[in-house]
Amino acid sequence: MTTKLLLDAGNSRIKAALLSSEYQLEPLFNYSYEELEAHPFVLPNNITETLLASVASQTNEAKIRAWLTEAMPIHHVSSETRAFGVTNSYQSPQNLGVDRWLAMIGAYTERQENTLIIDAGTAITVDWLAADGAHLGGWIVPGVSLMQESIVARAPRVFNDLDSAFGRVNELGNSTPDALLNGCANAFVGLVKQALSVSETELDWFDYRIIYLGGSLPLLPAELKRRGESRTDMVLQGLAKYATQAS
Numbered sequence: 001m002t003t004k005l006l007l008d009a010g011n012s013r014i015k016a017a018l019l020s021s022e023y024q025l026e027p028l029f030n031y032s033y034e035e036l037e038a039h040p041f042v043l044p045n046n047i048t049e050t051l052l053a054s055v056a057s058q059t060n061e062a063k064i065r066a067w068l069t070e071a072m073p074i075h076h077v078s079s080e081t082r083a084f085g086v087t088n089s090y091q092s093p094q095n096l097g098v099d100r101w102l103a104m105i106g107a108y109t110e111r112q113e114n115t116l117i118i119d120a121g122t123a124i125t126v127d128w129l130a131a132d133g134a135h136l137g138g139w140i141v142p143g144v145s146l147m148q149e150s151i152v153a154r155a156p157r158v159f160n161d162l163d164s165a166f167g168r169v170n171e172l173g174n175s176t177p178d179a180l181l182n183g184c185a186n187a188f189v190g191l192v193k194q195a196l197s198v199s200e201t202e203l204d205w206f207d208y209r210i211i212y213l214g215g216s217l218p219l220l221p222a223e224l225k226r227r228g229e230s231r232t233d234m235v236l237q238g239l240a241k242y243a244t245q246a247s
């Protein structure tokens, strides 16, 4: 049985899945690039093709190529003007991050309805996809870790001695690290609420689908999460759609 390897290469982490000839998606791993280098995942030997969707740096893409030592063809997927019923709103469609493009393809393949997609990773992206497949536009915001790091880098009195910690939603801070971490966690939640508000007040969406993905999802409070679906596989689902037409 032949299998395709699907790779979603973000700026912090790489996610991999296998797609069987029956189009079953089987998640493989979600690694940082350091983990991929230190403990290269041993792939099954029946892979016939690799589909790569990357927004990563050249340095991190080189780590992927170093891992994929097998001489298997790599098909780079990019954002397009239109595909699988979804129309890109960018004047320069190639500029839209392919992770954003694929999450929309994945969502639209499942259900053709008004959809808000929030991908909270290195950056937080918000995209509005209408029921007719039109991408209406979106936002790019620094991700929670980036928010934390950027102020520590620029304001000498703002420090964070809590290693790889994240803040608490709806809580105040009474120390610099707590004020920083709680502030950034709450900024993320505020962004999500603003995206919902714009959907309802500006676009007149009432009954719409909300899809969340990305590493920062654990920060979202339960009442907000309940309003949507946590779908960290959505970029890989979009890639699977491309894999069904790739040679």
Ligand SMILES: Nc1ncnc2c1ncn2[C@@H]1O[C@H](COP(=O)(O)OP(=O)(O)O)[C@@H](O)[C@H]1O
Pocket: 009, 010, 011, 012, 013, 014, 120, 121, 122, 123, 143, 144, 145, 146, 166, 213, 214, 215, 216, 217, 218, 219
């Ligand atoms: N336990 C956690 N709680 C909250 N946020 C986290 C946690 N672990 C990682 N993150 C956040 O997730 C981000 C990575 O998410 P991911 O979606 O994999 O990013 P990318 O697609 O950009 O590679 C990190 O930058 C960090 O902000």
Ligand SMILES: CC(C)(COP(=O)(O)O)[C@@H](O)C(=O)NCCC(=O)O
Pocket: 010, 011, 012, 055, 095, 096, 097, 098, 099, 100, 119, 120, 121, 122, 123, 124, 125, 140, 143
């Ligand atoms: C906005 C992003 C950096 C998000 O990347 P991620 O957080 O998933 O690593 C990525 O989608 C990207 O590089 N986009 C290109 C610019 C654009 O979408 O307009």
Ligand SMILES: [K+]
Pocket: 119, 120, 121, 122, 123, 124, 125, 214
């Ligand atoms: K993202």
